Amino acid sequence: MRSLFILLITFMLTACASLLGGPKPFADIHLHFNWDQEELVPAEQAISILKKHNVQLAVVTATPADNALKLREAGGDWVLPIYSPYIDVDARYGWFHRPDVLTRTRKALQTGHYFGIGEMHLTIGLGPRRDNKIFTGMLALAEEFNVPVLLHTEAGSYKYMESVCRKYPGIRFLWAHAGGLLGADHSDKLLASCKNVWIELSARDPHHYGSFLVGKNKVSKEWMRVFKKYPDRFMTGTDPVWKASELHRWDRADEGWFHYAEFIAFHRHWLSQLPPDIEQKIRLDNALKFWLAKK
Numbered sequence: 001m002r003s004l005f006i007l008l009i010t011f012m013l014t015a016c017a018s019l020l021g022g023p024k025p026f027a028d029i030h031l032h033f034n035w036d037q038e039e040l041v042p043a044e045q046a047i048s049i050l051k052k053h054n055v056q057l058a059v060v061t062a063t064p065a066d067n068a069l070k071l072r073e074a075g076g077d078w079v080l081p082i083y084s085p086y087i088d089v090d091a092r093y094g095w096f097h098r099p100d101v102l103t104r105t106r107k108a109l110q111t112g113h114y115f116g117i118g119e120m121h122l123t124i125g126l127g128p129r130r131d132n133k134i135f136t137g138m139l140a141l142a143e144e145f146n147v148p149v150l151l152h153t154e155a156g157s158y159k160y161m162e163s164v165c166r167k168y169p170g171i172r173f174l175w176a177h178a179g180g181l182l183g184a185d186h187s188d189k190l191l192a193s194c195k196n197v198w199i200e201l202s203a204r205d206p207h208h209y210g211s212f213l214v215g216k217n218k219v220s221k222e223w224m225r226v227f228k229k230y231p232d233r234f235m236t237g238t239d240p241v242w243k244a245s246e247l248h249r250w251d252r253a254d255e256g257w258f259h260y261a262e263f264i265a266f267h268r269h270w271l272s273q274l275p276p277d278i279e280q281k282i283r284l285d286n287a288l289k290f291w292l293a294k295k
Contacts, residue, residue: 026264027057027287030119030150030176030202030237033071034063034254035089037241041257043074049257050075053264057287059237061119061150064088065104069113080291082116082150083108085138096128102137109145115291117142118150119176122160130164139164142171148290150200152176158186158193165194172290173197174235177209184212184222191230198290201282202237204263209239217266219273231278235287236271238263 033046041049050058058075061084062068068081085095087104095101108114117138122128128135142149149171153161158179165173178187178199187199203210212223219227227234240256240263271279 023054023268025054025056025284026268027059027235027284027291028055028237028264029057029059029174029200029235029287029291030239031058031060031071032062032239032241032256033060033067034241035067036253037255037257038067038070039253040255043070046071046257047075047079049260053261055264056284057291059116059287059291062086063092065108072113080115081113082118082147083114084118085120085134096132096134098134101134102141105138105141109141109147114147116148116150116174118148118174119152120150121152121154122164123154124156124160126154130160139168139171143168148172148174150174150176152180154180156182158182158190161197162190162193165190165197169194169196171196174290175199177202177239178212180209181211184220184226188226188229191226191233198233198235198286200235200237201267202239203266204239204241204259205266210266213270217269219270224274227274227278227282231281232286232289234282235290236267236282238267 028050033043056078058071058079059082060068060071060079061082063084063086065084065087072079072081083105085101085105086092087095087101091098091101105117120138122130139149151161151164151173161175161179173196175190175197178201190197191199201212206213206217212220214220238260240260241254242256242259271283274282
């Protein structure tokens with residue numbers, strides 16, 4: 001019944017946007033509201049930006065972790081905070097060595113204010129190992145509280161992610177940036193191997209996780225094939241940080257929210273190249289079902 005209600009609301013939102021000539025409703029499932037972003041854009045202004053671009057569902061993670069709650073407080077129920085292991089600024093690169101990450105995550109999930117866990121970065125050579133006790137403890141909490149996990153992997157093969165999703169079949173995973181720059185073939189194989197994985201295509205431009213595009217921001221034939229094969233397994237988001245190669249600069253705050261219009265326009269452009277039914281799913285419907293439908 002709830003799924004039917006969500007689909008009805010989706011249809012009404014899309015129809016209204018079409019009649020009014022505004023942008024189509026959008027689910028942005030990869031947002032950040034970090035301490036150094038808040039210095040430039042307070043929560044109320046960030047919400048105003050999202051509303052201006054007709055974002056109907058916003059999934060936000062933050063450093064420190066509880067900063068994500070500020071967007072929900074400013075925006076309402078359509079903003080979904082997820083709890084990050086980056087519980088404070090110092091935890092950004094060493095969270096998997098800190099037992100307090102687990103205790104604080106448990107307390108946060110017990111409040112009912114958080115709708116998932118993430119973003120968690122797993123990078124070959126840097127950590128955490130996939131058997132790291134803090135990492136596996138976070139996955140155990142996801143199972144216990146029945147919340148999805150947003151994972152960002154940096155590896156040379158989809159098999160790195162596959163070893164996680166196959167070990168934890170009861171967790172719904174959202175794979176950030178389609179596994180970085182791994183390509184359509186790796187995504188195809190992972191989706192075939194793990195039924196509990198969905199892929200998100202958050203990218204700031206063609207150069208930052210936008211490898212599913214070729215030429216003048218055209219969806220490649222390989223990716224179009226995968227989208228048509230798995231139309232219900234993809235979502236997208238803007239990941240509004242700037243500049244990606246200079247994160248957490250000591251001398252300047254992150255002005256990513258100032259570029260939000262550029263980021264979302266980039267996504268609307270490539271989405272417009274998809275068949276209408278698939279475009280609707282990736283832009284909005286899949287995210288509504290994944291995050292809001294009763295499991």
